[in-house]
Amino acid sequence: MNSVLLYFLFSFIGLLANGDNNDSLTKLKEEILELQKRIDNLEKFHKKYPRVKYLSINEQRRILVTGGAGFVGSHLVDRLMRDGHRVTVVDNFFTGSKANIEQWFGHPNFELINHDIVNSLFIEVDEIYHLASPASPPHYMFNAIKTIKTNTLGTINMLGLARRVKAKLLFTSTSEVYGDPEVHPQPETYWGNVNPIGPRACYDESKRVAEAMCFAYARQEKIQVRIARIFNTYGPRMNLNDGRVISNFIIQSLRKQNLTLYGNGNQTRSFQYIDDLVNGLVALMNSNYSKPVNLGNPDEFTIRDTALLIRDVVGNSNEVVVKEKMEDDPQRRKPDITVAKRELNWEPKTRLREGLMKTIDYFRSEVDKNDNSENLHTFYYLNSKDELDEIINSDKIEL
Numbered sequence: 364m365n366s367v368l369l370y371f372l373f374s375f376i377g378l379l380a381n382g383d384n385n386d387s388l389t390k391l392k393e394e395i396l397e398l399q400k401r402i403d404n405l406e407k408f409h410k411k412y413p414r415v416k417y418l419s420i421n422e423q424r425r426i427l428v429t430g431g432a433g434f435v436g437s438h439l440v441d442r443l444m445r446d447g448h449r450v451t452v453v454d455n456f457f458t459g460s461k462a463n464i465e466q467w468f469g470h471p472n473f474e475l476i477n478h479d480i481v482n483s484l485f486i487e488v489d490e491i492y493h494l495a496s497p498a499s500p501p502h503y504m505f506n507a508i509k510t511i512k513t514n515t516l517g518t519i520n521m522l523g524l525a526r527r528v529k530a531k532l533l534f535t536s537t538s539e540v541y542g543d544p545e546v547h548p549q550p551e552t553y554w555g556n557v558n559p560i561g562p563r564a565c566y567d568e569s570k571r572v573a574e575a576m577c578f579a580y581a582r583q584e585k586i587q588v589r590i591a592r593i594f595n596t597y598g599p600r601m602n603l604n605d606g607r608v609i610s611n612f613i614i615q616s617l618r619k620q621n622l623t624l625y626g627n628g629n630q631t632r633s634f635q636y637i638d639d640l641v642n643g644l645v646a647l648m649n650s651n652y653s654k655p656v657n658l659g660n661p662d663e664f665t666i667r668d669t670a671l672l673i674r675d676v677v678g679n680s681n682e683v684v685v686k687e688k689m690e691d692d693p694q695r696r697k698p699d700i701t702v703a704k705r706e707l708n709w710e711p712k713t714r715l716r717e718g719l720m721k722t723i724d725y726f727r728s729e730v731d732k733n734d735n736s737e738n739l740h741t742f743y744y745l746n747s748k749d750e751l752d753e754i755i756n757s758d759k760i761e762l
């Protein structure tokens with residue numbers, strides 16, 4: 364409201380005034396002045412956004428990121444927004460959180476849709492980064508049927524959308540498609556060793572069928588698809604309640620608790636820092652390569668050594684305790700990244716210790732916030748197979 368309008372409003376009120384209601388008019392004027400002050404304050408407030416590149420209409424793409432409020436998705440959204448594109452996030456907040464993307468709320472290039480991809484979605488986009496799916500074993504086992512629906516029905520919905528609007532679709536598959544591998548390191552040509560009825564099958568097999576769907580749509584409907592087989596990734600914004608090894612060991616170290624090794628700790632993983640993965644995803648989307656590509660860091664560590672390294676970087680000397688081994692736990696995992704190097708000119712740059720330092724800084728402040736809050740977040744560590752069965756059989760599950 365500007366001052367000219369106010370002047371007329373006051374004059375109008377003045378005309379109506381008579382001796383009996385002078386007091387109430389004065390009160391009304393005061394209230395209007397108070398409201399005017401509040402409006403002025405609101406108009407002064409401009410949210411500061413991270414800097415975004417200016418792109419012309421021809422250069423700017425409309426990009427959908429499913430699962431964009433999750434760990435990987437939110438970092439990808441930051442990158443795409445900074446690059447100047449228009450980004451729509453679709454998420455049902457099962458494991459993601461608004462806090463991961465709040466830096467973009469209100470930005471004209473950004474939109475957030477609270478939606479479950481198991482149901483159809485009708486929007487207009489040029490590219491789809493399809494990430495929505497729980498990723499950590501406790502989360503995907505928590506509701507195995509929902510995980511299967513998300514990766515099958517959800518992926519069909521996204522492929523259907525891609526077909527309708529002629530968008531390019533990148534699907535985030537996983538190293539889990541190799542199961543407990545008999546070939547080491549794993550190249551994309553290896554077909555895997557997956558138990559189709561084990562506790563991990565809801566994730567592994569639904570990701571495998573989603574890859575099959577992408578290829579069926581590419582062959583039959585001429586959709587442009589990209590498939591990233593992501594190996595274990597870590598970094599800031601991992602869900603504190605995630606249950607994956609890096610977040611568990613960091614939180615346990617920060618809280619001076621025992622570090623929980625599932626099994627003897629001789630099983631291996633190769634850990635990739637989030638920034639490297641985001642570079643790989645964008646390079647893959649922009650490439651002309653349509654077969655699956657491994658994105659991971661080939662530096663391989665035993666889980667025991669990972670525990671010792673994290674303990675060392677945090678600077679505590681907590682005990683490492685051995686717990687029951689997880690069923691069907693892959694014993695060795697390391698990506699062969701020849702294809703990514705050749706086709707995308709991509710390879711990871713961040714060494715584990717360096718990435719851990721940044722991740723630990725993030726967790727330190729989150730754990731402090733959490734521990735000082737009145738609504739304590741309960742972290743869970745899967746300490747035994749019984750605990751896993753308890754989660755799977757929990758009657759809280761909604762299908």
Ligand code: NAD
Pocket residue numbers: 429430431432433434435436453454455456457458459460478479480481493494495496497498499502513517535536537538592593594595596597602
């Ligand atoms: P995350 O759990 O942090 O993020 C997943 C996001 O998807 C969350 O925001 C969640 O709320 C959302 N989501 C889940 N089901 C949904 C549904 N039905 N509808 C809408 N949104 C839904 O996991 P992440 O680590 O960010 O993983 C992202 C993707 O990368 C997943 O597809 C995962 O399989 C894949 N991946 C990740 C890793 C890793 O190490 N982080 C490894 C291999 C593959």
Ligand code: UDP
Pocket residue numbers: 499500595606607608609611612623624625626630632666689692693744745
């Ligand atoms: N793990 C562990 N302690 C934990 C969490 C995980 O020893 O607190 C082990 C787990 O059994 C597996 C490895 O660490 O061998 C990686 O587990 P994560 O859940 O991070 O990912 P996965 O690669 O199994 O999907």
